[in-house]
Every structure is written in structure tokens, then in C-alpha cells.
Amino acid sequence: MPPNKQNKMNKRRLGQLQGPAGRKDVKGARKHKTSLSDRLAGYRSHHQQVAMDSLRRLIARPATSIMTILVIAIALALPTGLYVGLNNIDAVSDGWEGAARISLFLKPTVSADQAEALRRNIAERDGVISSDYISPGSALEEFRASSGFGDVLDQLDSNPLPGLIVVTPREANVSVAAVTALQAELGQLPEVDLAKLDMEWLQRLNRITELGRRLTLALAAMLAVGVLLIIGNTIKLAIESRRDEILVVKLVGGTNAFVRRPFLYTGLWYGLGGGVAAWLLVQCGLWWLSSPISELSLSYQSDFHLLGLGFVDTIILWLFAAGLGLLGAWLVVGRELRAIEPR
Incomplete structure (x- = not known):
């Protein structure tokens, strides 16, 4: 083929590849940007899915879950019951102060x-x-x-x-x-x-009540550490039982944050369940004591009745218990997951 004819064919092909501005108009893969709202929706959806899956796993093992929740509930009910008792003593002493x-x-x-x-x-x-x-x-x-x-x-x-x-x-x-x-x-x-x-005897009672309040705080702190250890040990056992599953997830690219999420929700459910059970134990104790306390107050011509946990105190108890569960799980999961890596 003559050189002039070959040059014309090359120019024609080049013109087909070039756009109006003389630049190449080659179509290929395009980078798709996900909006912030879509990412937040996906993040929320995944959290909901993981939370429900963790709850279903607890329900699937009722005996183990109930025993763990009851142990947590007893540890939380002891300082909560003392707190309620001190509140009732304060209520009684407030009425007696008016009789000074x-x-x-x-x-x-x-x-x-x-x-x-x-x-x-x-x-x-x-x-x-x-x-x-x-x-x-x-x-x-x-x-x-x-x-x-x-x-x-x-x-x-x-x-x-x-x-x-x-x-x-x-x-x-x-x-x-x-x-x-x-x-x-x-x-x-x-x-x-x-x-x-x-009223000097009432001053002594107030000092004893303040001492009881501080002892209650000390007991609550020690039992809170116990709850952290209980939840941490339970989560550690759960991680060991799912070790192979964790290895597979990491092999396909799952991050530690992705693997950690179900166990954090498991600790959260354990803590919240223990808080609700502790509230029930305290309410049952108040119901059991309400009748003799009412009879005793009537013998002193008083209309005093036992005071239980109010709405705000109940919410604080549940949030505190859930926070303990989340913290206990978080302290254990990070260390355990770093030790599980595919080879």
C-alpha cells in the first residue's frame, strides 16, 4: 500500500478515537461516589442487623444466657437495694426533722x-x-x-x-x-x-446515713468491677467458640472493627438484661417488705410507705448496666482479636 494512502487511513482512525477538542474519548470504568446519607443508612442498617443477630444468639442459648444475666443482676441489685433503703431513711428523717x-x-x-x-x-x-x-x-x-x-x-x-x-x-x-x-x-x-x-439523735442518724451512702458507693464500685470480669470472661468464651468463623472473615478482608461489633452488642445485651433483672429483684424485695413496713408505720400513727426506684433512677440503672456490659466486652474483644490472625 502506498505511503500516502496508509497515512490517510491512520488519520481517519485517529479521528474516530478523538473528540471534538482533539482529546481521546475512550470509554472505561467510572468511579462511583457514595453519598454521606447512603453511607449512614448502610452503617445504621448493619448495626441493626448485628444487634438483632447478637440477641438471637443469646436467645438460642437460654440456660447459659439466663445464668449469666442472673449473676450480673445479683451484683447490681445489692448496691441498688442499699441505695433504695438509704432513700427511705432520708424520707423518714425528713418527716422527723419537722418535729424538732x-x-x-x-x-x-x-x-x-x-x-x-x-x-x-x-x-x-x-x-x-x-x-x-x-x-x-x-x-x-x-x-x-x-x-x-x-x-x-x-x-x-x-x-x-x-x-x-x-x-x-x-x-x-x-x-x-x-x-x-x-x-x-x-x-x-x-x-x-x-x-x-x-434533734441530736437525728443528727447521729444523718451521720450514720452518710456513712451508709459511702459504703454503698464503695460496694457498687467493687461489684461493678466484678460485672466487668463476668462479662469479659463470657465474651472471651464466645470469641473462642467462633474462632474459625473469625479467621474466615479476616481472610476475606474483614477488619477488626467489623469482627468486634457483634461481640460488643453481646456485652451490651448482657449488661442491659442484668440491669432489668436487678430492677425486678429490687421491686420484688420492696413488695415483700411493704406490708410489714406499713403495719409498723401505722402502729406509730404514720402513713409512711416504702419508696422504690423512680423513673429516672430506673433509666440510670439500665444505662449503667448496659454501659458496664459494653465496656467489659470492649476491654476483652480488642486483645483477643489481635491474637487471632490468619497465617
Whole structure:
């Protein structure tokens, strides 16, 4: 073929491959970009699928799952029950704080008229709702009736009991600090020999309650570590039982994050199940104790009833339990998966 003719054919072929701008218009594979919304939808769908699959695996082994959940529930129910008990003690003591009284023992030289004038003066104070004067004779008769020592008292030459003024603070001032300040102020009056606060035993009860609260926190921390160990050991056994499956997934390109996800949801389900079971145990205990507690309160002319976990406390318990399960699984899964690699 002549050279000129060959050159024309080459130019014609080149023109078929070139676009209008003289650039090659070769069609090939195109790079497809996935939108952020599609990726989030796929991520959410995969999480839902893994979560349900983990739950089905727990249901498929009811005996093992129930035993693990019950152990977690008992560990969580102990500090939860103590917390509920302390809340009930606080509720009872709040009602008793309103019954605070200050007893002012008068000096023997104070006459009845002086005592009555002092009572009126105290009753006019802003922080006092009422004040009552009890004469030495009335105090002796009350003591005779309540003690049963009438024969002994008849042998006394004189009345040993002083006059007494009982002061009732206003309900807005029944806190420990306010009543203590009022007691100190009244004790400085010249007619008063001794100012006695009837709420001192309640202060001791509050200190014991605070000690119990701190012990409850310490117990909760120790049992939380126990729950982490229980869930961690359970997840470790689950990983060993699925070792071959994990190797296959890693051989086809599965990452540690992909393999870790089902076991994290397993720990989450164990923790949440233990939290719900702990709540049921506490509620059953409150139901069992409610009847004798109500009968005891009625004997003291009180309408007190046991207080259980409120809605917010229940949600906190469940979230805390689920968080423990997730944390326990996460602490174990990462270490175990790094040790399982295809060769």
C-alpha cells in the first residue's frame, strides 16, 4: 500500500478515537461516589442487623444466657437495694426533722411570772412557731405518771425538777444548722440554765446515713468491677467458640472493627438484661417488705410507705448496666482479636 494512502487511513482512525477538542474519548470504568446519607443508612442498617443477630444468639442459648444475666443482676441489685433503703431513711428523717423541739431548762431562781414573760418573748421571735411553759409542779406530775416512781417521789422534801419551756421552730427553719443556731441563741438567755435540742439523735442518724451512702458507693464500685470480669470472661468464651468463623472473615478482608461489633452488642445485651433483672429483684424485695413496713408505720400513727426506684433512677440503672456490659466486652474483644490472625 502506498505511503500516502496508509497515512490517510491512520488519520481517519485517529479521528474516530478523538473528540471534538482533539482529546481521546475512550470509554472505561467510572468511579462511583457514595453519598454521606447512603453511607449512614448502610452503617445504621448493619448495626441493626448485628444487634438483632447478637440477641438471637443469646436467645438460642437460654440456660447459659439466663445464668449469666442472673449473676450480673445479683451484683447490681445489692448496691441498688442499699441505695433504695438509704432513700427511705432520708424520707423518714425528713418527716422527723419537722418535729424538732428545743427544751429550755430554767434556773431555780426564775419565778412563774418571769418564766411566763420569757415564754411570750420567745414566742414572738421570727424563727419560732410556738413556746409552752411547763411548771416544776406539772413536770413532777408528768414524771410521776410516766416513770412509776411515785412512792420514791413522795419521800422527797422538795421538787428537784426545774421549770421548762418547750420551743417549736417554724417549719421553714427545721434544718439542722438553723435549729442548732436557734438553740445556741436561746441558751445565752440569762434565765436559761440549759438548752437541750431534741434533734441530736437525728443528727447521729444523718451521720450514720452518710456513712451508709459511702459504703454503698464503695460496694457498687467493687461489684461493678466484678460485672466487668463476668462479662469479659463470657465474651472471651464466645470469641473462642467462633474462632474459625473469625479467621474466615479476616481472610476475606474483614477488619477488626467489623469482627468486634457483634461481640460488643453481646456485652451490651448482657449488661442491659442484668440491669432489668436487678430492677425486678429490687421491686420484688420492696413488695415483700411493704406490708410489714406499713403495719409498723401505722402502729406509730404514720402513713409512711416504702419508696422504690423512680423513673429516672430506673433509666440510670439500665444505662449503667448496659454501659458496664459494653465496656467489659470492649476491654476483652480488642486483645483477643489481635491474637487471632490468619497465617
